[in-house]
Amino acid sequence: MSLKSVSAKIFAKIVVLRIQKWANNPIETQQKVFKQLISEAKNTVFGKDHDFENISSFENFAKQVPVRDYEELKPYVDRMVSGEKDILWPGKPLYFAKTSGTTSGAKFIPLTKESMPYHIEAARNAILCYINETGNAAFVDGKMIFLQGSPEMQEKNGIKTGRLSGIVAHYVPAYLQKNRLPSLETNCIEDWETKVDAIVEETKNQDMTVISGIPSWVQMYFEKLQKSTGHKVGDLFKNFNLFIYGGVNFEPYRAKFENLIGRKVDSIELFPASEGFFAFQDSQKEKGMLLLLNSGIFYEFIEATTFFDENPKRLTIGEVKTEVNYVMLISTNAGLWAYNLGDTVQFISTKPYRVIVSGRIKHFISAFGEHVIGKEVEEAMHKAISAFNFSITEFTVAPQITTSEGELPYHEWLVEFDNTPENLQKVAEYLDSEMQRQNSYYLDLIVGKVLQPLKIISLKKNSFQEFMKSQGKLGGQNKVPRLSNDRKIADALVKI
The missing domain is CATH 3.30.300 (GMP Synthetase; Chain A, domain 3)
Structure with missing residues (x-):
């Protein structure tokens, strides 16, 4: 066993104990996050517009800060993009994560010096929880691939702008850099099919142990690998035993993946977005993902069936129930306030709080009143x-x-x-x-x-x-x- 894998096991144990501390005190943890967010942002433009100075409780907050989606928050974001400071959060953002909008064109989601570390820490902690539970740390010595967007960025009034996955690529720890594929040159290829072909060439003779990405695009990579080499992925990468994914439910893809790989592999589900990293699968034995209550994000929930009512009830973490479809709202240390992310979640457990992503509030079928999610x-x-x-x-x-x-x-x-x-x-x-x-x-x-x-x-x-x-x-x-x-x-x- 290498020094790196031994160190990973020790560190994993320490991190899991830290996680258990806040996970066992969810209401107190969220209340602390709430107070910190309000205190930090009270002198911003948004804080003054919504009288943060006099917000002393969640009830005050819910009365003074309406639920908004990106389009409704856009006037504030536009001021930040134009170079103004102290708008939604103190100072200026470190980055803007640029994503595709539906009605407003490109969206610019702020990432701050306070929020950015949590994106990195959450992905790391998901892997450490896996190591602590399974004892499997050998994969840290092999090669790891993260199918992601280009790390190249542009600048808008002095603030770097790019895809979230590309921004995060700049934060890969030094001890993982030599294990990480593809190369920077390949990662910067914009055309996706050309990029995947290049990744196949770079990786097919490597000892790949961890592969990560959205299932549909990883499937494309696996198919191209098999076509190029004539081998099952599991035969090609004999030490590949961990697949990390997010963005969609993996279950409809599982059978196809097992066929392409030639065997079963462990998997870790993540719930990341440009707006924040919300949850990760903390156990191979339990269903759902642990909601990250100590990551600079204050959560609210509205029952999906009442969301479009005139004045739906906004719930905090202590009020939610299992097996109910909720629209998840977030207030964050990147300056998003009572923000409708668009995702719906269901709680699988409340001790600790574990969720599954049940869909999108705008992605449903109810042409006849069926409310299919x-x-x-x-x-x-x-x-x-x-x-x-x-x-x-x-x-x-x-x-x-x-x-x-x-x-x-x-x-x-x-x-x-x-x-x-x-x-x-x-x-x-x-x-x-x-x-x-x-x-x-x-x-x-x-x-x-x-x-x-x-x-x-x-x-x-x-x-x-x-x-x-x-x-x-x-x-x-x-x-x-x-x-x-x-x-x-x-x-x-x-x-x-």
């Missing part, structure tokens, strides 16, 4: 894959309202199969029964003959890649929405 379709697909022994590349679901005369509308599941099941109709029937089991609204619509059972459209190979390429979103942190309440994505996919 991402978690439901992903769970149904995962069970169907196990029941019928097939694998998929990707899928998305949309309503089909325009039907033949006399035909009821339905949900259309657009699936790119890796190996197509023999009887698609039986798979569709199984998926439909699973959806009825999970969603009482959907069940009532089927029973009441408002909807007919779902239908599957089998897409051509590489349909999703072609669609993402057509949108300028191939690779990196981009992902296809699992659900749409309209036909824009579905119609584009069918035409490919």
Whole structure:
């Protein structure tokens, strides 16, 4: 056993004890974060606009600071981008993480000297929790690959701007730099397909032990590796035993991954975003991800079913319940206040607080009042894959309202199969029964003959890649929405 792996085990034990300390005192921890945030920001423009000086409780805060999304916070962000200081947070940001917006064009998410360390620490701690629980630290001596955006940055009024994954690449600890792939030159390639081809060439003869990235793009890397070498990924990388991912639910991809690798490997799920690093899987034995309550982020939650009401109730960590779909709001040491991230979560546990990402508040299907969310379709697909022994590349679901005369509308599941099941109709029937089991609204619509059972459209190979390429979103942190309440994505996919 190397000195590096021995040191990792010792450090892991220390870090886990620190985590347990705040995880066992969640309400007190969040209250401390809340007070620190208000105190630090009271003299900013935002703090003065919302009378932070006189906020002494969460109830005051909820009355004085409305829920906002990026578009509503944009006037403040625009002032920061133009070079003003002390707007949302004291001073100027260290960086702007640039992401694709929907209605406002490019989004510029501030990263500050206070918030940046938590992005790095959370990813590190996820790995250390794994080491402490499993005792497996040998992988620290091998090569690690992180499929991410380009680390190249631009400047806007003296503040560096780039993709979050690219910014984080500059913070890889020195002791990991020599283990890290791909090279800086390869990482800076903008065209995703060219970049993955270059990564294949750089890594195929290396001792890869850890691979990290969004599942759909790692799958693309694995397929190109197999095509280039003629070997299963697990045969090529005999010491590869840990896959780290985030951004989407891994379960629909698991069967395909195990086939490409040739065996099972451990995995760690992360919940990062440009706005903050919110949770990570702290145990291989427990479901869900540990919500990071001590990372400069104060959390609020609104039940998703009431979110669009005029004045929905805002809850703190001590008021949430398990198995309820919540919209998660954040206030952070990067200057985001009562910010609607857009993600919905469900708590799996409250001792400690562990969550799963259940979907996006804007990504749902309720064309007929069914309120279908991402978690439901992903769970149904995962069970169907196990029941019928097939694998998929990707899928998305949309309503089909325009039907033949006399035909009821339905949900259309657009699936790119890796190996197509023999009887698609039986798979569709199984998926439909699973959806009825999970969603009482959907069940009532089927029973009441408002909807007919779902239908599957089998897409051509590489349909999703072609669609993402057509949108300028191939690779990196981009992902296809699992659900749409309209036909824009579905119609584009069918035409490919």
